[in-house]
Each structure stands twice: as C-alpha cells, then as structure tokens.
Amino acid sequence: MKLMSALLATLLLAGPAWAEEAKKEGEAEAPKVAYVNLTPALVGNYGAGAKLKYFKADISLQTGGPEVAKKVEYHEPLIRNQLIMLFSQQTDDSLNGVENKEKLRQEALKEVQQVLNTEEGAPLVDDLLFNNLIIQP
Incomplete structure (x- = not known):
C-alpha cells in the first residue's frame, strides 16, 4: 500500500514537469508568425x-x-x-x-x-x- 501511494505521489509530482517539457518542445517547434x-x-x-x-x-x-x-x-x-x-x-x-x-x-x-x-x-x-x-x- 505504501508503495502504491509513493508511486502515485511520484506521478502526481512529476506530471506537471513532464507536461512543461512537452510544452517547451512544442513551443520551439511552433512557427512564429x-x-x-x-x-x-x-x-x-x-x-x-x-x-x-x-x-x-x-x-x-x-x-x-x-x-x-x-x-x-x-x-x-x-x-x-x-x-x-x-x-x-x-x-x-x-x-x-x-x-x-x-x-x-x-x-x-x-x-x-x-x-x-x-x-x-x-x-x-x-x-x-x-x-x-x-x-x-
């Protein structure tokens, strides 16, 4: 149970960082017009x-x-x-x-x-x- 809650906490904390990385990559590829x-x-x-x-x-x-x-x-x-x-x-x-x-x-x-x-x-x-x-x- 502790392992499951630790894993869930890790995913919740890492989620926004992963989303920001994807957003940064997307911003770099988006053409400026x-x-x-x-x-x-x-x-x-x-x-x-x-x-x-x-x-x-x-x-x-x-x-x-x-x-x-x-x-x-x-x-x-x-x-x-x-x-x-x-x-x-x-x-x-x-x-x-x-x-x-x-x-x-x-x-x-x-x-x-x-x-x-x-x-x-x-x-x-x-x-x-x-x-x-x-x-x-």
Whole structure:
C-alpha cells in the first residue's frame, strides 16, 4: 500500500514537469508568425480612359514574428506607395478573374519583398493576403 501511494505521489509530482517539457518542445517547434495590416485600405484609380475606375484593397503581410513585423511597419509608407503604383497600372482584364487576381497578389508580394530587400537586406515578408479587394470598373 505504501508503495502504491509513493508511486502515485511520484506521478502526481512529476506530471506537471513532464507536461512543461512537452510544452517547451512544442513551443520551439511552433512557427512564429505575425501579420501587418496595411490600414487604412489602399484606395485609388486604375486603368486609362475618360471614365475613372477605382480599387480598394485591404492587405495583410505575413512576417516571421513580432520583431520582423516592426521592421515591416517602419517601411509601411514606402510599401504602400509601391503597391498603389502597381494597382494603378492595372487594367480591367488584369483585375478580372481568380487567376488574374492571384497573379496580381504574386506581383504585389514580389514588389513588397523587393522594397524590403533594398531597405533591410532581406525580403522579411513571407506572404501577402488580400483580405478584401473591391474593383469598380
């Protein structure tokens, strides 16, 4: 009986330590991800012609963690400028359809990574997400 209670006490005391070890291992493996939301949304004109056409894009940038996100936020004005310039060069054809929007997303990601590579020496942004993309032709 004493052996059983000693074993039970050992398991109860060792349980939290074992759980903490497993948690620490899990934390080390969990990827660090942080998102930078470009707020307010990007709004502007696109295309050529007599009629004005508008876009509105809510964009989030996926980074490797909070420290990287701070660096990206520091360069947000330049990133916003480059993205607005990219969007303003689009046409109705380049903004219609899922495939074309995916191409635009990839171009925007490359543009952001190029800006950060020039300014910080590394791309820093892993992905670019359109939270909302509204086109008014």
